[in-house]
Amino acid sequence: MNATTATLALLGAWLLLGGVTALVLARRGQPAATALSALLAWPVLVPLLADAAPRHAGPFATRIDTCFTALRTALADPSATGIVTAEELVSLEHALRRADGRIGMVDRLLAEEALRADPLALQLDRARGLAADEIESVLRGVVQLRVQVGLVALAGDTVPVRERMRELGARVRAMEEISLA
Numbered sequence: 001m002n003a004t005t006a007t008l009a010l011l012g013a014w015l016l017l018g019g020v021t022a023l024v025l026a027r028r029g030q031p032a033a034t035a036l037s038a039l040l041a042w043p044v045l046v047p048l049l050a051d052a053a054p055r056h057a058g059p060f061a062t063r064i065d066t067c068f069t070a071l072r073t074a075l076a077d078p079s080a081t082g083i084v085t086a087e088e089l090v091s092l093e094h095a096l097r098r099a100d101g102r103i104g105m106v107d108r109l110l111a112e113e114a115l116r117a118d119p120l121a122l123q124l125d126r127a128r129g130l131a132a133d134e135i136e137s138v139l140r141g142v143v144q145l146r147v148q149v150g151l152v153a154l155a156g157d158t159v160p161v162r163e164r165m166r167e168l169g170a171r172v173r174a175m176e177e178i179s180l181a
Contacts, residue, residue: 014042015039017042018038018039018040018041018042019039021038021042021045021046021049022035022036022038022039022042023035024049025038025045025048025049028048030048031065031068031093031097032065032069033068033069033072034048057100057101057104058097058099058100058101058102058103058104058105058107059100059103059104059107059132060096060100060103060132060135060136060139061097061100061104063139064093064096064097064100064139067139067142067143068089068093068142070143070146071089071142071145071146071149072089074146074149074150075089075149077153079152079153080149080152080153082158083149083152083158083161083162084145084161084162084165088165088169091169092142092165092168092169092172095169095172095173095175095176096135096138096139096172098176099131099134099135099172099175099176100135102131103128103131103132103135106124106127106128106131107128109124110124110125110128131175134171134175135175137171138168138171138172141164141167141168141171142168144164145161145164145165145168148160148161148164149161
């Protein structure tokens, strides 16, 4: 076996392991971007495989996917480099997914016949509505962020985009603090 053959075999094994990791992550409900990144960076994502608890997607999972995929596409344009860090974006997306998961859990509780009759269920339903409204608001903010990225491409002023990211991050953190209180 020569060096080229060995290199190709190692590359093939690497991609095969990455493909398997990507498939498992996708089936466990990880975002598509995370699953696809496993093709090349699978060793970094192996800890996600240890998370045996299945992730329950909430009612906003598809919209979160759509909004963040579109935002990542806009930020990938060469005119938009350096506007938002990948860590900021990932942090915001994960926080939204956690909030969405909590709403999904409440939806599953409220779907139970025994709980619907409980007087506290009305209070839970109202709290769920407020949390859902806040997620809707943050998702609208993510869409507006894409528009602001376009304005940066024209005007070059990144301050409004950075302020908007901080504002959205603060809103999502506030949702988590309220739910933990």
